[in-house]
Amino acid sequence: MAPQSTFVAWFRNSSPxxxxxxxxxFVIFFGGNAVGEADFDNLIHDFALLKSLGVRLVLVYGIRAQIDEQLAEHGDTPKFHHHLRITDATTLQYVKQAAGLVRVEIEALLSMGVSGSPMAGAQIRVASGNFVTAKPLGVLDGIDYCYTGTVRKIDAQAIHQQLDQNNVVLISPVGYSPSGEVFNLSAEEVATEVAIALQAEKLILLTEQSCIDPASGTALLQLTTEQAAELLNKTPALPDAVARSLAAAMQSCRQGVQRAHLINRHVDGALLLELFTRDGIGTLVSSTAFETIRPATLDDIGGIMELIKPLEAQGILVKRSREKLEMEIGDYIVIERDGLIIGCTAFHIMADAGSAELACLAVHNDYRNGGRGDSLLNYLVSQARTRSIRRLFVRTTQTLHWFVERGFTPCSVEDLPAPMQSAYNYQRNSKLLYKDVL
Structure with missing residues (x-):
C-alpha cells in the first residue's frame, strides 16, 4: 500500500x-545535444504529457552540436568570436542541413502513437514555419559575422493561431529576412524573443547542468531578476551555457514573461518535477520574489484553515471558525509560496493601542526549520514599531522555549491587557509571555 499511497499523495499535490x-x-528551449541522445524520447514523452494536460506548447530547439558535427566531418574549423559563431557561406549550408534534420527527427518522435507506449493516443500535430524575421548581426570589433543574425521580429499572431488550433509549435534557430536571406540565430535568443512576443506564462530552458551558487556550491532554487543580474556580473567563471540561459531568463522576465525556469535536462523527469511539485528541481527566475510575506485577504481564508487544521487537531492552536477568520482577516499575515499559504500569524491590537497580541503563528510542516517563523515574528515586530505599539503578548501551550529564545519574557494573567485577561481560558492553561518592542 505504501507505493500506492505515495502515488495518490503526489497526484493530489500536483492537482493545483x-x-x-x-x-x-509555455516556451521550452532545449539544445541540439539533447536531440542526439538515446533518452531524448523521454523528454518527448514529457512534452506530450504537458500537451495532454492542456498546456499551449512552443518548442525551440538548438543545433550547435549538429553544426559542429557537420564541420568536423568536412574537415572545417568552427569559428567563434565572443562565444558567437561566425557563419560563412559554407557553414550556412551546414546550418540549413542541421535545422532540417533535427526538425524532422523531433516531428517523427512527436508523431509516435504505438499502443502501450507513453505516446499512445497522443495524436500531436506539429506546426513549423517562418515565424522569425531576422537581420544580420553585421560587423562587431572588426569581425564580419556574415550569416549569423539576430531576431528582428516574431510573428506572434501566426504562432497564436497555431496554438489556438491545438498544435504544438516547433521553431528552429533560423530566421529569414524580407529579402529572402537565411540567418543562423542563437536558439536561446529565439526562445527568449518568442516568449516575450507571446507574453508566455513560462520560458523553460533545459540546460546541460544545474545553476550552482559559486559561493556555497549548492543549487540555486530561485532568483529575482536583480539577483540573476548580480550573479552574472559577479561570476565571470559561470559556465557559458548557464550564463546564456540565465541572461535569457532575466531578459524575458523583465519584459513580461511571468516566470522562467532553468532545468538540468540530464535529470530524468526534471521537467515534470519542476512544474508539478511544490519546490521544483531547477532554478526559478521571476521579476518578483517567489515567496513573500504580506497581509492576508479573504481569498486566503481557505489556505489559512488548511494550514492550521492539523495544529488545531493536536491542541497546539485554538480552533477558529471560518466566520471568526473572516471577521479578523485584517489582523492576519501570511507567507505565500507559489500561490500556497505556507505560514501565517495574527496581530490583534488591544483597545489601549499600546499593546498587541501575537496569535496563530503557524508554518507548514514541509517548511519548518527554514527560519520562516522568525520571518513572521520579525515582520510583526516591524509592524508593531510602525504603529507605536510598545509591547507584544503571546499565549502558547507548546512553544514556550521558542519564544523565550527570541527575547520574550514569561508573565502572569494579571500582566495582560484587559481584553486578554477577560478572554483567558484557565482550562487551556496557556503560558503567557511578552516582549517590549519600543
Whole structure:
C-alpha cells in the first residue's frame, strides 16, 4: 500500500499545478545535444504529457552540436568570436542541413502513437514555419559575422493561431529576412524573443547542468531578476551555457514573461518535477520574489484553515471558525509560496493601542526549520514599531522555549491587557509571555 499511497499523495499535490498550467503558454528551449541522445524520447514523452494536460506548447530547439558535427566531418574549423559563431557561406549550408534534420527527427518522435507506449493516443500535430524575421548581426570589433543574425521580429499572431488550433509549435534557430536571406540565430535568443512576443506564462530552458551558487556550491532554487543580474556580473567563471540561459531568463522576465525556469535536462523527469511539485528541481527566475510575506485577504481564508487544521487537531492552536477568520482577516499575515499559504500569524491590537497580541503563528510542516517563523515574528515586530505599539503578548501551550529564545519574557494573567485577561481560558492553561518592542 505504501507505493500506492505515495502515488495518490503526489497526484493530489500536483492537482493545483495541473489546474494552473491548463491553457497557459509555455516556451521550452532545449539544445541540439539533447536531440542526439538515446533518452531524448523521454523528454518527448514529457512534452506530450504537458500537451495532454492542456498546456499551449512552443518548442525551440538548438543545433550547435549538429553544426559542429557537420564541420568536423568536412574537415572545417568552427569559428567563434565572443562565444558567437561566425557563419560563412559554407557553414550556412551546414546550418540549413542541421535545422532540417533535427526538425524532422523531433516531428517523427512527436508523431509516435504505438499502443502501450507513453505516446499512445497522443495524436500531436506539429506546426513549423517562418515565424522569425531576422537581420544580420553585421560587423562587431572588426569581425564580419556574415550569416549569423539576430531576431528582428516574431510573428506572434501566426504562432497564436497555431496554438489556438491545438498544435504544438516547433521553431528552429533560423530566421529569414524580407529579402529572402537565411540567418543562423542563437536558439536561446529565439526562445527568449518568442516568449516575450507571446507574453508566455513560462520560458523553460533545459540546460546541460544545474545553476550552482559559486559561493556555497549548492543549487540555486530561485532568483529575482536583480539577483540573476548580480550573479552574472559577479561570476565571470559561470559556465557559458548557464550564463546564456540565465541572461535569457532575466531578459524575458523583465519584459513580461511571468516566470522562467532553468532545468538540468540530464535529470530524468526534471521537467515534470519542476512544474508539478511544490519546490521544483531547477532554478526559478521571476521579476518578483517567489515567496513573500504580506497581509492576508479573504481569498486566503481557505489556505489559512488548511494550514492550521492539523495544529488545531493536536491542541497546539485554538480552533477558529471560518466566520471568526473572516471577521479578523485584517489582523492576519501570511507567507505565500507559489500561490500556497505556507505560514501565517495574527496581530490583534488591544483597545489601549499600546499593546498587541501575537496569535496563530503557524508554518507548514514541509517548511519548518527554514527560519520562516522568525520571518513572521520579525515582520510583526516591524509592524508593531510602525504603529507605536510598545509591547507584544503571546499565549502558547507548546512553544514556550521558542519564544523565550527570541527575547520574550514569561508573565502572569494579571500582566495582560484587559481584553486578554477577560478572554483567558484557565482550562487551556496557556503560558503567557511578552516582549517590549519600543
Amino acid at each position: 499545478y495541473i489546474h494552473a498550467h491548463r491553457n497557459r503558454t
